[in-house]
Each structure stands twice: as structure tokens, then as C-alpha cells.
Amino acid sequence: MKDTVLKSLKQKRVVSGQSLASELGISRTAVWKYVNQLRREGYRISSSPRLGYTLDSVPDSLLAAEIEENLQTRIQGRKIISCREMQSTQDHAKKLAIQGGSEGTIVVAETQSAGxxxxxxxxASPPGGLYFSVILRPGITLAGAAGLPLVAAVALARAIQPYTAVAPGLKWPNDVLIQKRKAAxxxxxMSAExxxxxxxxxGIGVNVAAASVQLPPEIRRTSTSLAIESTRIVHRAQLLGDILYELEEALDMFQTQGFEPLRKQWKEKSHTLGKHVTVVGSRQSIEGKAVDIDGSGALVMECAGGIRQRVTSGDLFFKGGAHG
Amino acid sequence: MKDTVLKSLKQKRVVSGQSLASELGISRTAVWKYVNQLRREGYRISSSPRLGYTLDSVPDSLLAAEIEENLQTRIQGRKIISCREMQSTQDHAKKLAIQGGSEGTIVVAETQSAGxxxxxxxxASPPGGLYFSVILRPGITLAGAAGLPLVAAVALARAIQPYTAVAPGLKWPNDVLIQKRKAAxxxxxMSAExxxxxxxxxGIGVNVAAASVQLPPEIRRTSTSLAIESTRIVHRAQLLGDILYELEEALDMFQTQGFEPLRKQWKEKSHTLGKHVTVVGSRQSIEGKAVDIDGSGALVMECAGGIRQRVTSGDLFFKGGAHG
Incomplete structure (x- = not known):
């Protein structure tokens, strides 16, 4: 009912308590109660005896109702679990997935205590960032799954791009950089046979509001946020809606046309190819020039003596510092 | 204590109730109680006033004590969950794995109601077969995991080989055939990032005791069992011990030397390469000659016009019937 009151306020902007009450079939006191609840959630609602209630401003909130309003998707985000604080949206979403949670279910939190x-x-998950996890059930094989991190990275970069002065760049396998620093x-x-x-x-984490000093010291030099890089104010529910839209588009493309068009897009946004890098894996480090992404999402490196190597996992560092 | 009585009986073969009682620090009545329990589980134990108890025969049982006695492994099978009936050993093992179940934990059942x-x-899991699942936590990447089904198939074929007159053959990706029929x-x-x-x-299923008529009609023509093909009596706890031993060896090799030596072994045991096959995937069927296994475990096929295709998943059928 609170969401219905909000919806009505958003549609009409100004509405009397009496007309709201009769529209929703509740008492004026009940209307007043819901309005106060909304105020506590950060909605600025003024009231005057003559006009009634006026919605003055909407908080930068991640409440389900705000997210829903920003959805342009068929599937992604069609079920929303939104909490103020959570240990880890990823762990929560995994638990739901194990219990049969449906494709497109998202779990979002204002902060995570164990992100x-x-x-x-x-x-690091300070308040004001965007931290969420989404359940997918894509009809692809395990071999095909190798492309998923790159598909998600393309979608994330496309969604973030309108917010930044400089186009985001992708660091293999799936970091989004702005001005050479990690923004997301x-x-x-996955669970698979x-x-x-x-x-x-x-799971997607976007540094949205964080000023540089709010980031942990060990990542301060290599990280940034939309607040630092952005050209416009970020409304997180809208950003989330944008990301889910791009994710749905990219996944549709991946499942109908395969990895190739996404590979092309990843390469266009690459801040990796052509650079001298070291990829540190669990067993060995490989040094060389990043030259290509192959048809499965692996990084192709040209190493000493012109030998080409496929790298499927590890941490990538740019030669001469983490910045590239 | 029952297991200790059994161990003592196995070691000594013949032992008086009195000496068993004093060895274990229990009453003779307690010894008698445990002996009767063992008898109910299928151990044939005769008793005479002069000699005491004699262990005449051991049942073909999958009780934890029997399995333990047949283990030659460091890790695999070092924790055993054994049940008479279970819905699915695989689902049970997955639940344990999610809860942190340790590497080498095995779940085994005499029959499965939802195998x-x-x-x-x-x-199909009629009584007398061997149905078990084992939890692994291998230090490999998701890309490396593509080789695991083939690694397991090599181990399974090696373990079954001594029981059969004709060497088992491997059907890509991971079936073990005897005389062109599926025996295991x-x-x-997996769960992975x-x-x-x-x-x-x-999960491994071996048709052990089943006569042809005990197999479901729809697979009767294409399946066989060790009882049909075997040259010796199969003691399932021993077969399980053999499989776990070969699995541990193969996994050790895979993790230290990579896929190459296992790929070689798989190819030596192949009943797939050189044959005309159709691989039916979720989206398309590919027809051609199976010519190789690549470095990641994919099947390489030579299709019309000499075009080579890598196949990473699907069901393989031999041309001109399921038998090959």
C-alpha cells in the first residue's frame, strides 16, 4: 500500500489526502501514516491544508519500488530483494539460486559487511555504492560460460558510459576502468554440469558515491568512482535499471548470436590489448603483450620469442604500474 | 565396537568369545550381540563351543567398514556416507559440498530411488550395482575443468579393466563401454567462479550385478553389466576401492602434469576416434568423423568438406546404430 501511495504521488505530484484516501479505499489517517513512512525513507513530501501532499524530491534510494520504476527489462530485475545491509548479496543470491530462485532475481544492498x-x-562496500547480484539461468554449456564475464563487462561499460566524461575501458577479464582506474x-x-x-x-559492484578517501588505502591509487569521474548526478536505481537493461540486451545477443559480436564490442572498449602485461595465475605468471581475445574469451598473449599463449584466468597487471 | 569385533574376526579368522571379550574389554554377552548384528548384515559367522567364532564369509556389502578395508588412497573415500537406499547420491554429496564437505568424501547407496x-x-539403480558420488576440491580453473569428465573416465576404465575379459572402451565424453555396450x-x-x-x-554408476533383463527396456540393447561381461566375481567394496585408487592417481597426474598424459590414455582407450558419429547438442547436431581429443577435452570432428569442428558437449551416437 505504501508503494501505491508513492506511485500516486509520483503520478500526480500534488494530491489531497482526501482524494488519495478515497482512491485507495483507506482512511486519511492511513494515508498520513504511509506518507510519514515514505518521509522516513528519504522522500521529501510537503503538505499544505489547501493543496494536500506534494512530492518534492525522491531519495537516491535502492528500495524495490524505486528500482522497479527504472526497469526497462523483460526478465532481469523482475524479482527484487533489497536490503539496507547484507553480508554479501552474492552469497544471498547463490542461496536463492540453489533453492530454485528464478532467472532475473536481483539481490541488492546499500552496504555489505562481507562483500x-x-x-x-x-x-569494499561503503554506503552510497551500488552492490547487487543477479541470478541467471542461461541456456549455454559450461564451455560457453567462459565468455560470460566479458559479456557482463561489455554491458556494464555500456551502462556506465553516459555517466562519465571519458568512455570506460575494459581490463581483462572483467574490470571496468575510468581514466585507467577501476570503477566497477x-x-x-555458477553451478553446472x-x-x-x-x-x-x-555480482556487480560499482563505486558510485565514494570519494577517493572513502576507498580502502590499498586500492585508492588504482580505484575511482562515478562521483569522482561523473559528469552528472547518479541516481543509483536508474543506474541499476540501465545496467540490467544492457545486461539483458547483451545476454540475448550472446544466446542468439554467440560470443562473436560481444567479443567485438569488448575489443572496441578494451584498455588491455596492445599493452605489455603480466597475468598472475595460481601457478605461474605470464608476461608479454596482450594481443587478442579468442573465441572463448581467453586472453591471447604474445610472449618472448613471439610465442602465443592463451590465458584463461588470473590477475592482470600493466607493465610499469597497475595503471597501464 | 561392532566394527572392532569384525576387524578382530577378520584378522584371526577363528577366535573364542572369551578372548574377544577380554581383548575389547566388554562382556561375552556383548560380543555375542555384535556377532549377531554382523550376521544380520550378511556376514556368515559360525560358532562352536570348542573354537569360538569363525568368520566363514563376507557379504558383498557396501558398509563403511567394508569400504574402508579396501581403500588404498590418501584422500578419496576417507570419509564415507553409506546408505541402503537414497534418492540420489549425487544430490546428497552436492548438499554436503555446499555445506563445506571435505575433499574425498564419498556418498554411496545400494539403490537410488531418483538416480x-x-x-x-x-x-537406473537396481540393487547390486555400484552408485556413488565423491566430493573433490581440485586446484584447477574452470577452463581446466573441461578435462575432468575424461580424467574420471580413464580412471574408471582402468579400475574396471581387471574384471572384464575384453578391455573397456571409452565413448566421448565419459561413458565406459564393454563390448560396445555401456557398463558405467x-x-x-561443479560450483565455480x-x-x-x-x-x-x-557421480559414478557401474552396472555390476544386473542381468540384461534387470536393466530398463529402453537401454537394454545398449547397456551391459560386469556380471554379464566379467571373468571374476565382483566384490563391490573392492571395486569401489579400486576406482577410488585410480581416480586419486589420475587426479594427481592431472594436477601435477596437466591434461596431456590423461588425454593420451583416453585416446588409447578410445572407442570413439576414427568412427563416424553424430553429436546431438542442445541446439544443433554435428555429423562427421571423430578424429581427435584436443588439449581441453573437446572432441574434434572432421565434417563434410574436410572442415574440422570442436565439440564441447552433447550426446554422441555411432553411425549405423548406437553400438558403433
């Missing part, structure tokens, strides 16, 4: 990045690392990251986890995926959970 | 094969198919199958499932595997559960 996770790749390979068991932590992901992706974690892809060889022939088919059971579920995939993609 | 699963690849791609959501059922796996493998299901590999791109850079590392969280867990892998390998």
Missing part, C-alpha cells in the same frame, strides 16, 4: 570479489577477496568489478559464479549450466550468479 | 544421469536424465557412466557437476573451482562432485 566478496574474485578469488575470495573482499570487496564483476564476479561470476559439463553440458549445461544450472545457474549463474553475477 | 541421476547427465542432463537431468534418470540413472559418469556425471560431473571463473578462476577457481569451489567444489566438484563426480
Amino acid at each position: 566478496r570479489g574474485r578469488m575470495g577477496r573482499s570487496w 568489478g564483476i564476479l561470476v559464479e 559439463m553440458d549445461r549450466l544450472d545457474w549463474v550468479v553475477i | 541421476r544421469g547427465r542432463m537431468g536424465r534418470s540413472w 557412466g559418469i556425471l560431473v557437476e 571463473m578462476d577457481r573451482l569451489d567444489w566438484v562432485v563426480i
